[in-house]
Amino acid sequence: MIILILLLSPLAALFTSCPLCEVTSSIRIKYSHKSLNLKNLDNSGAQAVESELLELNRNSYGIRLYLTRERNAIARTKQSNSLFFHSAYAFTPRECLPAYIFSPTDSIISIKVFTLNNFDNQHPENSDITNYFKVAQSHSAVKEHIANMRFTYECDFEAQFEKELIIDLLLMTAPMSNNPHRFKIQVTLSDRRLFEQETTEIQLL
Numbered sequence: 650m651i652i653l654i655l656l657l658s659p660l661a662a663l664f665t666s667c668p669l670c671e672v673t674s675s676i677r678i679k680y681s682h683k684s685l686n687l688k689n690l691d692n693s694g695a696q697a698v699e700s701e702l703l704e705l706n707r708n709s710y711g712i713r714l715y716l717t718r719e720r721n722a723i724a725r726t727k728q729s730n731s732l733f734f735h736s737a738y739a740f741t742p743r744e745c746l747p748a749y750i751f752s753p754t755d756s757i758i759s760i761k762v763f764t765l766n767n768f769d770n771q772h773p774e775n776s777d778i779t780n781y782f783k784v785a786q787s788h789s790a791v792k793e794h795i796a797n798m799r800f801t802y803e804c805d806f807e808a809q810f811e812k813e814l815i816i817d818l819l820l821m822t823a824p825m826s827n828n829p830h831r832f833k834i835q836v837t838l839s840d841r842r843l844f845e846q847e848t849t850e851i852q853l854l
Contacts, residue, residue, distance in 0.1 A: 674746065675746045675747055675748065675749065675750050676723060676748065676749050676750070676807075677723065677749075677750045677752065678720055678721075678723050678749060678750070678751050678752075678807075678810075679720070679721040679723075679751075679752060679753070679754050680718045680719060680720050680721060680751055680752075680753055680754070680810075681718065681719055681721055681753065681754045681755050682716050682717070682718055682753070682755055682757070682814075682836075682838055682842075682844075683717045683718065683719045684716070684717045684844065685714060685715070685716055685717075685834065685836055685844035685845075685846050686714075686715040686717075686846065687712055687713065687714060687715070687834055687846045687847070687848050688700075688712070688713040688715070689701075689702075689705065689710070689711075689712065689713075689848055689849060689851055690710065690711030690712060690713050690817060690819070691705055691706075691709060691710075691711075692709040692710065692711045692785075692819055693705075693706055693709035697711050697713070697785060697817055697819065699713060702851075703850075703851065703852060704851070704852045704853075704854055705851055705852075705853060705854070706853070706854060707820075707823040707824055707853035707854060708823050710819075710820045710851070710853055711782075711785065711817055711818055711819040711820060712762070712782075712817075712818045712820075712832060712834065712848060713815060713816070713817050713818075714760070714814075714815065714816040714817075714818065714834060714836070715813050715814075715815060716757075716813065716814040716815075716816070716836065716844075717812060717813055718811075718812055718813065718814060719812075721754060747803035747804060747805060748804065748805050748806065748807075749803070749804045749805070749806070749807050749809075749810065750801065750802070750803055750804075751801065751802040751803075751804065751810050752800070752801045753800040753801070754840070755838045755839045755840040755842070756798070756800045756838065756839045757795055757798060757800075757836060757837070757838060757839075758795070758837050758838065758839050759792075759795065759835075759836070759837040760779070760791050760795060760816070760818075760834065760835070760836050760837075761777055761779050761791075761834070761835045761837075762777070762778055762779045762781070762782055762791075762818065762832055762833070762834055763775060763776065763777055763778065763832065763833040763834075763835070764776050764778050764824075764830065764831075764832055765830075765831040765832060765833055765847065766826070766828050766829060766830050766831055767826045767828055768781075768824045768825070768826060768830070769824060769825035769826060770825065778822075778832075779791050779792075781820060781821060781822040782818040782819060782820055782821060783818070783819055783821050784816060784817065784818060784819075785817035785818070785819050786816065786817060791818065794816075818834075823853070824853055829850045829851065829852050830850070830851055830852070830853050831847060831848055831849070831850045831851070832847065832848045833845065833846070833847045833848075834846055834847075834848075
């Protein structure tokens with residue numbers, strides 16, 4: 650009897666420590682990027698904050714991108730329930746599926762920043778100055794950040810999906826010219842759409 654108890658104890662522990670997963674299917678929701686909005690940023694404090702001021706420190710300037718996202722089609726993905734699955738993994742806990750999976754119909758392939766006024770001797774108006782900015786969220790160059798972006802999200806609750814994607818671009822090289830400054834942002838998507846917006850004019854002192 651003692652030997653039988655010893656043999657059954659690990660099996661009992663397996664059943665008590667590995668409950669079956671309650672989530673057997675995921676709701677798949679497609680979404681797409683729909684619009685772009687911009688805000689000037691003041692990065693002089695502990696965190697960058699949006700600013701409506703007409704003058705900012707040239708060493709603490711940034712641009713916040715708001716990319717709105719819209720939900721499209723909805724589908725349901727079921728977990729495998731085959732006989733082989735149950736027989737081969739009878740004593741293995743099933744992998745829990747996320748309640749919601751949000752996947753894109755398009756993705757961002759590039760973000761570019763253009764100066765609409767003279768910036769320095771090498772960058773007159775309408776020049777590409779993307780390399781002068783870094784992404785605050787990853788502390789990386791814009792091109793590198795986009796290459797590492799993840800567009801599919803797994804969530805336990807539908808409300809966890811954010812309807813706006815926020816990207817903060819911080820200016821790392823101050824302008825040399827004293828004229829007012831204005832910038833244009835271009836966001837190119839994988840479906841060949843192009844979002845384009847301009848910042849309000851700002852004096853960088």
